[in-house]
Amino acid sequence: MEQQKYATFETEHRVRPDDIDMFKHVHNSKYFDYVLAARYEQMDTCYGMAMEKFMERGFGWVVRTAHVDYKRALVMGDYFTVRTGIETIDDKGCRVAFAIINKATKKVCCDGWFDYTMIDMQTGRAAKIPQDIIEHYQIYA
Numbered sequence: 001m002e003q004q005k006y007a008t009f010e011t012e013h014r015v016r017p018d019d020i021d022m023f024k025h026v027h028n029s030k031y032f033d034y035v036l037a038a039r040y041e042q043m044d045t046c047y048g049m050a051m052e053k054f055m056e057r058g059f060g061w062v063v064r065t066a067h068v069d070y071k072r073a074l075v076m077g078d079y080f081t082v083r084t085g086i087e088t089i090d091d092k093g094c095r096v097a098f099a100i101i102n103k104a105t106k107k108v109c110c111d112g113w114f115d116y117t118m119i120d121m122q123t124g125r126a127a128k129i130p131q132d133i134i135e136h137y138q139i140y141a
Helices: 028-045 051-056 131-136
Strands: 008-014 059-070 079-090 093-102 108-120
Touching: 008 028, 028 051, 028 059, 028 079, 028 093, 028 108, 051 059
Parallel strands: none
Antiparallel strands: 008 079, 059 108, 079 093, 093 108
16 A cells, blocks of 8 residues: 655745855755755644744754755855655654755755654653644645
8 A cells, every 4th residue: 555645845935145155156054944944934834833832832843864965056046945845754753855946947956854853842852742743744745
């Protein structure tokens, strides 16, 4: 039996002057910022459960592992789309896949995934993800 795929969501951004490095393209660390900013927005607008809701319950999300495959550069003024979606989720964490696509060329600039772990904000230690959160984030394509 084929497993259902989770939905993906898109957020548009534009390269800003402070994103540019000495080689006149977006610094590699900024791609992390783009994905994290898109997920923050999408948690609220697409999933209906903003980061603040997790914090009210005493939870937070931290990146455990990140994999980024850089393919082509973004430069000053480029408009781009950050496409993200949950690949897997269980009581230990979730993997969010992403792609950053240049809007003008329609080409992928980079893609990869982030593994997130839920933490207890009081202890800073990993926490089991409650079943209601897992179910809430299981939006299928």
